[in-house]
Amino acid sequence: MEQRQIVVVGGDAAGMRAASVAKRRGGDDVDVVVFERGAHTSYALCGLPYFVGGLVHGADRLVARTPEQHRENGIDVRMGHDVRAVALGAHEVEVVGPHGDVTRERYDRLVLATGAAPVRPPLPGIDAPGVSSIHSIPDAVALDALLRDRQPRRAVVVGGGYIGLEMVEAFLLRGLEVTLVEKLTQPMATLDPEMAERVADALVALGVDTRLGVGVEGFETGADGWITGVATEQGIVPADVVVLGLGVRPRTELARDAGIEIGPTGAIATDDHQRTSAPDVFAAGDCAQTTNRVSGKPAWVALGTHANQQGRVVGENVVGGDATFPGVLGTAVTKVCDTEIARTGLNRREAADAGFDVAAAITEGRTRAGYYPGVSKMAVKVVAEAASGRMLGAQIVGGKGAAKRVDAFAVAIWNGMTVEEFAQLDLGYAPPFSTPIDVSLLAARGVRL
Amino acid sequence: MEQRQIVVVGGDAAGMRAASVAKRRGGDDVDVVVFERGAHTSYALCGLPYFVGGLVHGADRLVARTPEQHRENGIDVRMGHDVRAVALGAHEVEVVGPHGDVTRERYDRLVLATGAAPVRPPLPGIDAPGVSSIHSIPDAVALDALLRDRQPRRAVVVGGGYIGLEMVEAFLLRGLEVTLVEKLTQPMATLDPEMAERVADALVALGVDTRLGVGVEGFETGADGWITGVATEQGIVPADVVVLGLGVRPRTELARDAGIEIGPTGAIATDDHQRTSAPDVFAAGDCAQTTNRVSGKPAWVALGTHANQQGRVVGENVVGGDATFPGVLGTAVTKVCDTEIARTGLNRREAADAGFDVAAAITEGRTRAGYYPGVSKMAVKVVAEAASGRMLGAQIVGGKGAAKRVDAFAVAIWNGMTVEEFAQLDLGYAPPFSTPIDVSLLAARGVRL
Numbered sequence: 001m002e003q004r005q006i007v008v009v010g011g012d013a014a015g016m017r018a019a020s021v022a023k024r025r026g027g028d029d030v031d032v033v034v035f036e037r038g039a040h041t042s043y044a045l046c047g048l049p050y051f052v053g054g055l056v057h058g059a060d061r062l063v064a065r066t067p068e069q070h071r072e073n074g075i076d077v078r079m080g081h082d083v084r085a086v087a088l089g090a091h092e093v094e095v096v097g098p099h100g101d102v103t104r105e106r107y108d109r110l111v112l113a114t115g116a117a118p119v120r121p122p123l124p125g126i127d128a129p130g131v132s133s134i135h136s137i138p139d140a141v142a143l144d145a146l147l148r149d150r151q152p153r154r155a156v157v158v159g160g161g162y163i164g165l166e167m168v169e170a171f172l173l174r175g176l177e178v179t180l181v182e183k184l185t186q187p188m189a190t191l192d193p194e195m196a197e198r199v200a201d202a203l204v205a206l207g208v209d210t211r212l213g214v215g216v217e218g219f220e221t222g223a224d225g226w227i228t229g230v231a232t233e234q235g236i237v238p239a240d241v242v243v244l245g246l247g248v249r250p251r252t253e254l255a256r257d258a259g260i261e262i263g264p265t266g267a268i269a270t271d272d273h274q275r276t277s278a279p280d281v282f283a284a285g286d287c288a289q290t291t292n293r294v295s296g297k298p299a300w301v302a303l304g305t306h307a308n309q310q311g312r313v314v315g316e317n318v319v320g321g322d323a324t325f326p327g328v329l330g331t332a333v334t335k336v337c338d339t340e341i342a343r344t345g346l347n348r349r350e351a352a353d354a355g356f357d358v359a360a361a362i363t364e365g366r367t368r369a370g371y372y373p374g375v376s377k378m379a380v381k382v383v384a385e386a387a388s389g390r391m392l393g394a395q396i397v398g399g400k401g402a403a404k405r406v407d408a409f410a411v412a413i414w415n416g417m418t419v420e421e422f423a424q425l426d427l428g429y430a431p432p433f434s435t436p437i438d439v440s441l442l443a444a445r446g447v448r449l
Numbered sequence: 450m451e452q453r454q455i456v457v458v459g460g461d462a463a464g465m466r467a468a469s470v471a472k473r474r475g476g477d478d479v480d481v482v483v484f485e486r487g488a489h490t491s492y493a494l495c496g497l498p499y500f501v502g503g504l505v506h507g508a509d510r511l512v513a514r515t516p517e518q519h520r521e522n523g524i525d526v527r528m529g530h531d532v533r534a535v536a537l538g539a540h541e542v543e544v545v546g547p548h549g550d551v552t553r554e555r556y557d558r559l560v561l562a563t564g565a566a567p568v569r570p571p572l573p574g575i576d577a578p579g580v581s582s583i584h585s586i587p588d589a590v591a592l593d594a595l596l597r598d599r600q601p602r603r604a605v606v607v608g609g610g611y612i613g614l615e616m617v618e619a620f621l622l623r624g625l626e627v628t629l630v631e632k633l634t635q636p637m638a639t640l641d642p643e644m645a646e647r648v649a650d651a652l653v654a655l656g657v658d659t660r661l662g663v664g665v666e667g668f669e670t671g672a673d674g675w676i677t678g679v680a681t682e683q684g685i686v687p688a689d690v691v692v693l694g695l696g697v698r699p700r701t702e703l704a705r706d707a708g709i710e711i712g713p714t715g716a717i718a719t720d721d722h723q724r725t726s727a728p729d730v731f732a733a734g735d736c737a738q739t740t741n742r743v744s745g746k747p748a749w750v751a752l753g754t755h756a757n758q759q760g761r762v763v764g765e766n767v768v769g770g771d772a773t774f775p776g777v778l779g780t781a782v783t784k785v786c787d788t789e790i791a792r793t794g795l796n797r798r799e800a801a802d803a804g805f806d807v808a809a810a811i812t813e814g815r816t817r818a819g820y821y822p823g824v825s826k827m828a829v830k831v832v833a834e835a836a837s838g839r840m841l842g843a844q845i846v847g848g849k850g851a852a853k854r855v856d857a858f859a860v861a862i863w864n865g866m867t868v869e870e871f872a873q874l875d876l877g878y879a880p881p882f883s884t885p886i887d888v889s890l891l892a893a894r895g896v897r898l
Contacts, residue, residue, distance in 0.1 A: 013885065047820055047880050061820040162879075293875075304885040305878040326873045333877035342877055371496055371510040404853060404883070407876045411860035414874060424775045425863060426742075427856045428782035428791055429754040430611075431496050434853070436462065436753040 004030045006318050007093055007107035009083045009254065011036030012043060013307035014285025014314075015113030016065065019075045021315025030319055033105060034070070035081040035095055040137050041067050046304050048140040049163065052147070053170030059137050059144075086110065086258035088278050109280050109318040112255055112268060113311065116248035116286035116302045125219030130227030131242040134163060143243070147174055152240030154179070156230045158216050160187030164245030165199070165336040168208055171243075172337065179209040179237050181216055181230060190332065191395050192347045194362060195381050198397040202339035211237070248302050250287045263289035265300035272324040274314045282318060284310035291327035294345050294392055294413060295354035301328050331410045333403040338376070340403035344410040345393030351383050359386040361446040365439025367401040369431035378402040380443035382409075382419060389418035389449050394440075401433065405440050419444040453479045455767050456542055456556035458532045458703065460485030461492060462756035463734025463763075464562030465514065468524045470764025479768055482554060483519070484530040484544055489586050490516050495753050497589040498612065501596070502619030508586050508593075535559065535707035537727050558729050558767040561704055561717060562760065565697035565735035565751045574668030579676030580691040583612060592692070596623055601689030603628070605679045607665050609636030613694030614648070614785040617657055620692075621786065628658040628686050630665055630679060639781065640844050641796045643811060644830050647846040651788035660686070697751050699736045712738035714749035721773045723763045731767060733759035740776035743794050743841055743862060744803035750777050780859045782852040787825070789852035793859040794842030800832050808835040810895040814888025816850040818880035827851040829892035831858075831868060838867035838898050843889075850882065854889050868893040 006022050008015045011034050023032045034041075042065040050056045067077040080098030087094070092104045118133035120126055130152075132143050146152070155171040157164050160182035171178045180187070180203060186196035187203065187210075203210045211234065220229040220236055229236040250267035261277035263269035267289035274282045285307035292299035306328060316323040331344040351358045360383045368375040378398020384391050394409035396402050412422050422444035429436055455471050457464045460483050472481045483490075491514040499505045516526040529547030536543070541553045567582035569575055579601075581592050595601070604620040606613050609631035620627045629636070629652060635645035636652065636659075652659045660683070669678040669685060678685040699716035710726035712718035716738035723731045734756035741748035755777060765772040780793040800807045809832045817824040827847020833840050843858035845851050861871050871893035878885055 044818060044820065044880065044885075046878075046885075047818060050821060050880055055822050056820045064819075303878065305875070305887075308885050309873065329875040331875045331877050333879045333882050335879070335881055344875070344877070369493060369496060370513075371493065371505045372499060373504050401850075401853065403879075404850065404877055405856070407854070407857040407887075407889075408860050410875055410877070411857050411864070411866075415860070415864040415866065417860075417864065424758065426754070426778040426780045426793070426859055428780050428793070428853055428859070429495075429752065430782045430784070430852075431493065431499055432784055433782050436493075436495075436757050438754075438856075440856075 004108040005106060006030055006032045006109045006111065007105055008032065008034040008111040008113060009093065010113035010115055010285070011041040011077060012045065012113070012115055012285070013304050014311040015111060016042045016070060017308050017311025018111045018113060018284055018314040018318065019070070020073060021312050022318050023074050025316060025321065026319035031076065032074070033076045034078065035083050035093070036077065036079050037082045038136060039079060041065060041070055041077060043137055044304070045135065048134045048137070049166035049170045051140050052134065052143050052167070053173040055173065059141050062137060083254060086254060088258055088281070091280065107280070109282065111314050111318065112276065112281065112283040112287055113285045114251040114254055114287040117251050118244065118248050119246040120244065121246065123216065123218045125221055128219050128221045128227050129225060130240065131219055131244065133244050134167060135248065146241060150240070153177060154238055154240045156181060156237055156239040156242045157245055158230065158242065159245035159247065161189060161245055161247055162332065162334050165334060167243045167245055168203065169336045172206060172208070179211065181211045181214050181232055181237065183213070183215045185213040187212070188341060190330070190343055190347065191341070192349065192381060195379065195395045195397055198379055199336070199339065199341055202336065206337055248286065250300060250302070252287055255283065255287070263298050265289045265298050267300040272326070273317050274310055274325055282314045284314045290325065293327040293329055295350065297354065299328055299330065301330055303332065329410050329413055331406060333406060335403065338399055340396070340398055340400065342396040342403040342406035343394065344406050345391070345413045346383060347393055347395060348383055351392045356392060357386040358392070359384050359447050359449050361443070361448065363439060363443035363446040365442055366435055367399050368433060369435060372431045374400065376400060378439060380439055382443045382447050384419045384447050384449070386449055389420055391417055391419055391422060391444070405438070408440055419447045419449070453557040454555060455479055455481045455558045455560065456554055457481065457483040457560040457562060458542065459562035459564055459734070460490040460526060461494065461562070461564055461734070462753050463760040464560060465491045465519060466757050466760025467560045467562060467733055467763040467767065468519070469522060470761050471767050472523050474765060474770065475768035480525065481523070482525045483527065484532045485526065485528050486531045487585065488528060490514060490519055490526060492586055493753070494584065497583045497586070498615035498619045500589050501583065501592050501616070502622040504622065508590050511586060532703060535703060537707055537730070540729065556729070558731065560763050560767060561725070561730065561732040561736055562734045563700040563703055563736040566700050567693065567697050568695040569693065570695065572665065572667045574670055577668050577670045577676050578674060579689065580668055580693065582693045583616060584697065595690060599689070602626060603687055603689045605630060605686055605688040605691045606694055607679065607691065608694035608696065609633070610638060610694055610696055611781065611783050614783060616692045616694055617652065618785045621655060621657070628660065630660045630663050630681055630686065632662070632664045634662040636661070637790060639779070639792055639796065640790070641798065641830060644828065644844045644846055647828055648785070648788065648790055651785065655786055697735065699749060699751070701736055704732065704736070712747050714738045714747050716749040721775070722766050723759055723774055731763045733763045739774065742776040742778055744799065746803065748777055748779065750779055752781065778859050778862055780855060782855060784852065787848055789845070789847055789849065791845040791852040791855035792843070793855050794840070794862045795832060796842055796844060797832050800841045805841060806835040807841070808833050808896050808898050810892070810897065812888060812892035812895040814891055815884055816848050817882060818884055821880045823849065825849060827888060829888055831892045831896050833868045833896050833898070835898055838869055840866055840868055840871060840893070843892070854887070857889055868896045868898070
């Protein structure tokens with residue numbers, strides 16, 4: 001093989017995984033150059049709330065691998081470099097260096113791993129000090145410093161999705177009074193309403209002032225310019241610190257400007273090899289669109305797991321491999337204090353939207369034998385196709401040990417199992433781990449077809 | 450339907466489940482009579498070690514449903530009744546009542562749910578006070594009383610299987626010095642040696658005097674007749690209390706004497722409807738043989754899960770249903786203090802015995818993100834068919850959260866997934882629950898075909 005240059009844009013999970021695999025597979029036959037705008041590589045975005053919550057001591061613990069460590073593996077990592085254009089015909093990228101110098105770099109294969117950006121609607125006061133997103137190590141370090149230096153008492157979290165709930169937990173752990181403001185009438189938009197209601201109940205039980213169905217109109221500031229309150233449809237909520245958990249959007253400007261196809265989800269369209277519409281250009285991670293295996297439709301899920309897996313696929317393919325990414329189920333887990341939350345596949349609405357005739361049921365059960373210490377309640381909702389009984393999705397809300405039960409559902413849905421088949425599975429049972437027949441099995445049996 | 454009489458022998462999980470389902474389905478058309486030798490129905494055998502360990506307060510908490518509660522559901526439960534013979538031709542059972550009175554009871558359908566009995570080899574001194582099996586509520590209550598009344602200091606557990614390890618934990622929780630004596634060179638005979646070694650290391654780390662490869666020859670007693678030590682091939686181990694964890698054997702005397710076929714596992718042969726070789730006679734639970742779905746061979750696994758599921762199948766079938774039990778994978782989980790242990794499918798030896806050409810690998814990983822509090826190590830062994838990559842089995846040893854990961858493997862093996870397919874699954878990830886790519890996925894990828 002002639003010497004090849006592989007250029008990667010973005011030095012977090014997907015980009016560095018692609019770079020690492022390409023270098024390991026390609027060895028001396030490939031030069032791998034990574035351009036990263038920021039100051040960190042391979043860091044755990046999903047760990048930021050736990051750092052803010054004080055569970056992780058030192059933001060450097062969130063860095064899986066530093067630029068230096070990547071360089072030791074033969075990867076040419078260039079920090080503080082912003083790729084601002086791709087010339088597809090010339091096979092070149094235009095890069096702005098840390099001192100404003102502009103250079104062009106040739107590529108044989110280009111990997112776009114530009115990630116996602118937090119959604120920040122143009123509301124009055126959104127840029128006030130004390131209002132932050134949590135999407136980078138500097139974001140988290142700044143918030144941690146603010147919590148220590150200014151000793152705020154009242155936190156408001158705007159948005160009740162994954163990051164929102166994780167930040168609620170973080171503020172509770174730091175001893176703040178917490179208000180959650182969510183425009184929808186439920187937290188966790190990816191759950192069906194009855195399951196989300198259980199999450200809302202858990203928030204209230206934790207003492208969180210939970211305001212659902214309330215839109216945010218802006219941010220009030222004091223004489224010093226700092227945040228003092230969140231203006232909502234239902235009046236002002238006093239706030240000493242605010243975090244926005246309004247979701248993320250794929251960073252696609254670079255691809256879009258180059259004329260690379262953007263999919264209906266707003267993320268970069270890719271095929272099962274993570275190839276984009278442009279020759280020799282791949283995309284992976286939070287900027288890339290994929291496919292939902294249950295609906296067969298385009299999907300966009302910003303999650304470290306997929307970033308890693310897609311990065312590996314790209315890393316193999318840029319050095320001549322034939323790896324494929326099989327699509328996603330939309331499996332996700334999180335927790336807020338002792339309440340665990342999980343989902344996989346399609347919820348009822350998504351299933352209906354995908355054209356399925358749906359049968360579904362919620363089953364209440366326990367995480368452990370009823371007599372075993374630490375037992376807690378859990379609820380499992382199973383969504384199936386009414387005619388065939390094929391499982392389409394599952395949602396779980398419950399105490400410790402509840403969430404990872406979603407994996408059994410994920411494997412079952414991946415394999416097209418029916419609820420009747422699932423109900424007969426041989427899952428692990430012992431009193432510390434389950435009731436004699438796991439609630440997951442009862443939940444599958446609970447669906448009346 | 451004419452009035453039918455259903456007779457059930459044995460009032461624990463399988464028998465009472467069969468009775469309950471039959472009564473619920475059959476209603477007034479069926480009389481359901483249950484004969485139970487002991488004083489309890491529907492109790493949690495697998496909870497006994499946790500009661501002895503002091504985690505469960507009151508043995509009555511282990512009773513899911515009392516005889517009275519079953520009677521309220523219309524089941525004629527007769528306690529202290531020992532069925533001593535079955536006359537297949539006459540469709541009758543011969544029963545010895547609590548006062549020694551012998552009666553005969555006609556059946557239209559007979560359900561054998563005679564359970565299992567602890568193995569008690571005829572060793573000198575095995576019946577001495579202070580030496581006990583843990584297989585019934587009276588066993589556990591007596592041991593609990595002994596621990597309180599005699600305040601023993603040194604406990605010896607004979608046998609390092611599930612019950613043995615759970616009793617090790619129970620004695621540690623009660624503050625005793627514990628010695629484990631196991632004839633094999635590893636604990637947990639159903640794990641491959643390298644995985645079992647991790648369990649042995651955990652026992653040693655807990656301060657358990659772990660004596661592997663040491664046979665027991667008898668039990669020493671003092672002047673008062675009470676246990677003073679366990680005589681082993683390597684000398685006497687002092688003991689103030691001894692528990693036997695030598696496994697269980699199916700109780701098949703009643704079936705055998707009636708001429709009902711016993712399978713190669715020593716348990717009652719059944720088909721997929723839980724029918725025995727005799728007309729109108731069914732068997733369920735610890736006395737019944739089933740099939741291993743991976744090897745296709747007869748299997749016998751005494752576990753509450755299967756007892757419940759088989760009981761349900763029988764309950765439906767005795768009232769004219771057509772339910773089937775699909776066989777087992779041999780999924781099992783347990784823990785000893787903070788070390789969790791799980792297995793499903795075939796281990797390497799079992800796979801080789803079943804004629805498979807085996808590829809296998811052990812992968813080390815973590816239960817949570819490396820920076821998240823409470824993260825611990827876990828090891829996963831995956832056993833696959835070398836030619837096809839089809840997964841045959843998995844074993845897990847690790848910290849909190851490790852064991853129930855076995856469920857994802859169980860579902861995958863049930864569906865015949867290959868290691869390559871498994872490695873691409875979309876499993877749940879968040880820092881409190883997993884590394885970005887779950888160690889289960891890495892373990893599947895780790896198998897070189």
